[in-house]
Amino acid sequence: MDRTQPKGLPTRVPVGTMGDGGTTYSGVNPNAVWLNSRGIWLSYVIAVTILHLVLLSIPFLNVAQAWTLTNVVHNIGNYIFLHMLKGTPWETNWDQGKSRLLTHWEQIDFGEQFTTTRKFLFLAPVILFILASFYTKYDPLHFIINLSTMLLVLIPKLPQLHGVRIFGINKY
Amino acid sequence: MAVEDVMVEPWYMMQMVQAFLQAPVYHIVIEVLLIVWIIGLLFSKSYRIQERVQLTEKEKEDLLAEWKPEPLVPDTPEDHPALHPRVVSGKAGLKVVVDGKECLNLATLNFLGMLGNKRIEKAANTALYKYGVGSCGPRGFYGTVDVHLDLEDKLAKYTRTEEAILYAYGFATIASAIPAYSKRGDIVFCDEGACFAIQKGLLASRSKVVYFKHNDMEDLERLLKEQAKDDKKNPKKAAVTRRFVLVEGIYMNYGDIVPLPKLVELKYKYKVRIFIEESASFGVLGDNGRGVTEHFGVPIEDIDLISANMEMSLASIGGFCCGDSFVIDHQRLSGQGYCFSASLPPMLSVAASEALRIMEEKPGIFEELRTRCQWLHAKLSSIPGLKVCGEPISPIMHLQLAAPSSRAEDTKKLETMCNECMNQGVALTVARYLEQEEHLVPPPSIRVAVNVELTEDDIDHATAVITNVAKMVL
Incomplete structure (x- = not known):
């Protein structure tokens, strides 16, 4: 990660880095670059909050259920958009079909691991899990649901699973 | 009734804290592990997966020792074509002036004679x-x-x-x-x-x-x-x-x-x-x-x-x-x-x-061109020592040596032929390739291009010149 770049600049584009078998990145991946902006992180937090408030306002759901549902909806959405959908709607010069087999998560920051954006996306489900655990009063059933959906989105984010398709699921 | 009670029951902070204090041990353990892990993650450095291959000092030394710098400007052989450029003045139509000498042009890919029209x-x-x-x-x-x-x-x-x-x-x-x-x-x-x-x-x-x-x-x-x-x-x-x-x-x-x-x-x-x-x-x-x-x-x-x-x-x-x-x-x-x-x-x-x-x-022009291609193809085919590559109706023909030896030698022979033909008033060129970059370098050849404006006399003249030169060089 480039720590010398001022905060004001929107994106970090590794120009001239020879990370990927001799490919020089001369462009950006418009599909992933927007996730790097701080405004998007704020919007993410606001969106989850709104989701939670909407669920809380449903009359027959109690607080515990609302929290677990928030967590589950968030995690499933996170899984679909970051780990299931592949490719990019904007195929740029840089791409030349490169993103066709990569999930959105794998496209972030040209595949660089543990960048700030990735850390943020790691952190979000963990914080939600801790909050949900607290508000469900550590109920075992809620715990199982929350933990399993959290693992669903945390495990595919690990560097060890970068580009790995278990049993070839979702490979092409 | 009991269900309704649960639904309207307010969630006081005290109760929450109590629940936290009475939380099952397994839950606390998992949360603590999670927090420790996530803090470790937040402080870990970013890296590229591909860069994880670390070379040992010895491997580095070996790689450095192996490396031989190439000269920025390598020595050029005396007979390199770039050192002896030919100068074309005027348009490269049917006739072309090369180094001040007018030649019949069989080198330019100007099939329909549109150049200079x-x-x-x-x-x-x-x-x-x-x-x-x-x-x-x-x-x-x-x-x-x-x-x-x-x-x-x-x-x-x-x-x-x-x-x-x-x-x-x-x-x-x-x-x-x-x-x-x-x-x-x-x-x-x-x-x-x-x-x-x-x-x-x-x-x-x-x-x-x-x-x-x-x-x-x-x-x-x-x-x-x-x-x-x-x-x-x-x-x-x-x-x-x-x-x-x-x-x-x-x-x-x-x-x-x-x-x-x-x-x-x-x-x-x-x-x-x-x-x-x-x-x-x-x-x-x-x-x-x-x-x-x-x-x-x-x-x-x-x-x-x-x-x-x-x-x-x-x-x-x-x-x-x-x-x-x-x-x-x-x-x-x-x-x-x-x-x-x-x-x-x-x-x-x-x-x-x-x-x-x-x-x-002028839709007839294409038939005319193909007739000329066939003429030239037939004439060139009869030259001893050379072989014509390609279809008779193709306006691009490749004259290869019938008895090829090494690539360098053949190229040299063909280049001498081209120069000699040029002296005798027929402009020809050797087919040139970036040999290191080509997938499959074709055999060395003289690339002949047909122009629709060529007359039968021109073709006879060109063939006679090439035949003579071939006799002389080969």
């Missing part, structure tokens, strides 16, 4: 006064002038396709068109003898390239069958893989014609798309010069993309692709040469339009 010159001149020289921008960025649209229209009408797209540089036409469609993970079946522009396009496409033997449809079918077998094993992958076959109408480096009917048959059998590079066959083959499709009577709709440069028959600059609108339109945002290069200078576009008009007015 008075009508074209006049039209281009008029356009020069109207539009100036350059177009000052790419097509999508203030670089489109009415004459570009007009030429695209004309080309589409002439080739009987839905749409044509203009490029400002002939080489870049096919080299941009290929990567616009074929991406990583796609497969291109390409003829081994394909020209350099195609090879560069394939490189830029990052696709998997499978070369089949030059003009060998059986070899192509064998490879397609193999591919079909692989596809059956992995249908999910096959569903997202595009397959292309890339051929030339008349091969620049060999002068032979692609067996198109067989290829079209294979296309429908194995579901591949055909791209044809028609630079040497547009304006040459077919009753109206529409190229190899017209020559074989294959409907042009069966071909997915046709690309040709306008630097040969049309004697202008640039190139074009033509085909169905939905295919061609894709290039207007994805063809690198179209998007990122200044458009064709308007006057050259007008020159190409005028040349196209001449082609329309």
Whole structure:
């Protein structure tokens, strides 16, 4: 990660880095670059909050259920958009079909691991899990649901699973 | 009732804290582990997965010791052609003045004699006064002038396709068109003898390239069958893989014609798309010069993309692709040469339009050209010590040595022949390649280009000169 770049600049584009078998990145991946902006992180937090408030306002759901549902909806959405959908709607010069087999998560920051954006996306489900655990009063059933959906989105984010398709699921 | 009680019961902070204090041990353990892990993660440094390979000190030393710097400017051999440039003055029409000596021109790819045509010159001149020289921008960025649209229209009408797209540089036409469609993970079946522009396009496409033997449809079918077998094993992958076959109408480096009917048959059998590079066959083959499709009577709709440069028959600059609108339109945002290069200078576009008009007015010109090709082919075939490569009706012929030895020696012999022919008034050139970069370097040859303006006398004269020189050198 480039720590010398001022905060004001929107994106970090590794120009001239020879990370990927001799490919020089001369462009950006418009599909992933927007996730790097701080405004998007704020919007993410606001969106989850709104989701939670909407669920809380449903009359027959109690607080515990609302929290677990928030967590589950968030995690499933996170899984679909970051780990299931592949490719990019904007195929740029840089791409030349490169993103066709990569999930959105794998496209972030040209595949660089543990960048700030990735850390943020790691952190979000963990914080939600801790909050949900607290508000469900550590109920075992809620715990199982929350933990399993959290693992669903945390495990595919690990560097060890970068580009790995278990049993070839979702490979092409 | 009990359920309702739970629903309306307020969640006091005290209760929450109590719940936390009474939380099961396993839960606390998991949360603590999670927090420790996430804090560790937040402080870990970012890295690229590919960079994880760490070299040991010894490996580094070895690599450094292995490295031998190359000189910035390597020694050039005395007889390097670049050290002895020949100077052409004036236009390279039927006659060309090389180093002050007028020669019969068998070196310029000016098949229809459009180079130096008075009508074209006049039209281009008029356009020069109207539009100036350059177009000052790419097509999508203030670089489109009415004459570009007009030429695209004309080309589409002439080739009987839905749409044509203009490029400002002939080489870049096919080299941009290929990567616009074929991406990583796609497969291109390409003829081994394909020209350099195609090879560069394939490189830029990052696709998997499978070369089949030059003009060998059986070899192509064998490879397609193999591919079909692989596809059956992995249908999910096959569903997202595009397959292309890339051929030339008349091969620049060999002068032979692609067996198109067989290829079209294979296309429908194995579901591949055909791209044809028609630079040497547009304006040459077919009753109206529409190229190899017209020559074989294959409907042009069966071909997915046709690309040709306008630097040969049309004697202008640039190139074009033509085909169905939905295919061609894709290039207007994805063809690198179209998007990122200044458009064709308007006057050259007008020159190409005028040349196209001449082609329309004189459809007999193509038959005339082919007759001359056949004459010259027959005459050259009779020269002892040389062998003519290519079809009789191809305007590009490659004269190879009948008894080849080493590449360097042959090239030297052929170069001596060319120089000697030049002294005797026939301009010829050795076919040149970037030998390290070519996929398959064709055997050394003299590339003879036929011009429709050649008379029988010219052909006899040229043949006599080449025969003499061949006798002398070989």
